[in-house]
Amino acid sequence: MKKLLAFVLVMALSLSLAACGGTETTTTTAAPADDGTTTTTAAPADDGDESEAPDNGGDASDIVVGFSQIGAESDWRVANTNSIKRSVEEAGFTLIFDDAQQKQENQIKALRNFITQGVDVIAFSPVVESGWDEVIEEINDAEIPIILIDRATDIEGDDYYETFMGSDFVEEGEKAGNWLVEFMEAEGRGDEDIKIVELEGTVGSAPANDRASGFRNILKDHANYEIVASQTGNFTRAEGQTVMESFLKSVDKIDVLYAHNDDMALGAIDAIKAAGLKPGEDIIIVGVDAVKKAFEAIVAGEMNCTVECSPLLGPQLIDNINKLMAGETLDKRTNTIESLYDASNAEQELPNRVY
Numbered sequence: 001m002k003k004l005l006a007f008v009l010v011m012a013l014s015l016s017l018a019a020c021g022g023t024e025t026t027t028t029t030a031a032p033a034d035d036g037t038t039t040t041t042a043a044p045a046d047d048g049d050e051s052e053a054p055d056n057g058g059d060a061s062d063i064v065v066g067f068s069q070i071g072a073e074s075d076w077r078v079a080n081t082n083s084i085k086r087s088v089e090e091a092g093f094t095l096i097f098d099d100a101q102q103k104q105e106n107q108i109k110a111l112r113n114f115i116t117q118g119v120d121v122i123a124f125s126p127v128v129e130s131g132w133d134e135v136i137e138e139i140n141d142a143e144i145p146i147i148l149i150d151r152a153t154d155i156e157g158d159d160y161y162e163t164f165m166g167s168d169f170v171e172e173g174e175k176a177g178n179w180l181v182e183f184m185e186a187e188g189r190g191d192e193d194i195k196i197v198e199l200e201g202t203v204g205s206a207p208a209n210d211r212a213s214g215f216r217n218i219l220k221d222h223a224n225y226e227i228v229a230s231q232t233g234n235f236t237r238a239e240g241q242t243v244m245e246s247f248l249k250s251v252d253k254i255d256v257l258y259a260h261n262d263d264m265a266l267g268a269i270d271a272i273k274a275a276g277l278k279p280g281e282d283i284i285i286v287g288v289d290a291v292k293k294a295f296e297a298i299v300a301g302e303m304n305c306t307v308e309c310s311p312l313l314g315p316q317l318i319d320n321i322n323k324l325m326a327g328e329t330l331d332k333r334t335n336t337i338e339s340l341y342d343a344s345n346a347e348q349e350l351p352n353r354v355y
């Protein structure tokens with residue numbers, strides 16, 4: 001925190017100097033990602049970039065950002081990591097990155113290391129919602145600001161963090177449910193008994209909990225829709241495939257697959273094809289994330305809908321860190337603006353997808 005205050009003073013001094021003379025921009029060049037904890041220190045550069053470093057002559061690389069990422073379980077997660085790494089580096093800050101490999105104990109260890117290392121900001125995407133009270137208290141005691149990225153915790157109140165940046169997962173589940181009901185009606189199947197299997201995300205994670213409840217919020221008003229089997233596929237393509245294989249063996253009639261992310265939907269598509277069925281026709285498939293491969297599957301007629309959940313949070317993170325350093329209070333929540341894609345618009349959007 002002391003470094004933040006010092007940085008604010010440097011910013012203020014630099015701004016007044018800038019009024020009398022010129023200013024200097026500091027940016028970084030991107031470094032390749034790898035597993036475990038890595039530190040990337042900024043180097044001066046003068047090319048244009050997406051994530052604005054403070055144009056004030058202060059030494060941006062003195063600002064150390066600790067980012068505890070969940071893992072690399074999906075295309076979404078990889079795109080999220082890349083977006084944040086690139087933006088932090090472009091802004092000129094020093095990044096300490098830790099990949100927790102989907103384990104809460106690894107994340108807790110990384111957070112404690114960030115405290116020991118005296119980072120200036122902790123950016124953190126909690127793998128599950130519960131079990132963070134102790135370590136969050138330690139971070140708060142150390143007066144290190146927390147920015148929650150993508151996922152929230154179940155700790156009551158919002159005093160313990162500066163801002164939450166990410167998607168409204170309940171709304172995503174509701175969008176998936178509404179799309180399905182409207183699609184079935186348009187197909188003339190609105191009154192049929194519809195049997196749904198669900199591939200859930202990581203047990204106890206915010207997106208798994210919320211996408212499940214959002215979807216059910218819509219289905220509860222449609223008695224002919226029934227979720228007949230629901231199991232976690234851990235947000236991975238491999239587990240999506242194996243769980244779908246077992247659904248296909250154990251469930252008599254499957255009309256619809258609702259997958260909490262596209263990676264699991266894509267794995268399930270492989271299982272459906274291997275079972276001699278036509279994905280997208282024999283089984284209607286709804287996913288979440290809107291990754292490029294889901295667009296390709298929709299264009300190929302093998303998937304029907306994906307609800308967008310944008311991982312490109314890097315520039316917004318930099319904006320928030322800059323505001324924090326300038327002493328501003330952040331809005332507690334910024335929702336990402338997102339769309340929904342199906343056969344009506346996927347082909348047109350496909351060339352624009354960056355993840």
Ligand code: AHR
Pocket residue numbers: 073074075076077150151207235260261262263288289309
């Ligand atoms: O928290 C966001 C979710 O995490 C994405 O939907 C999923 O693909 C990722 O692993």
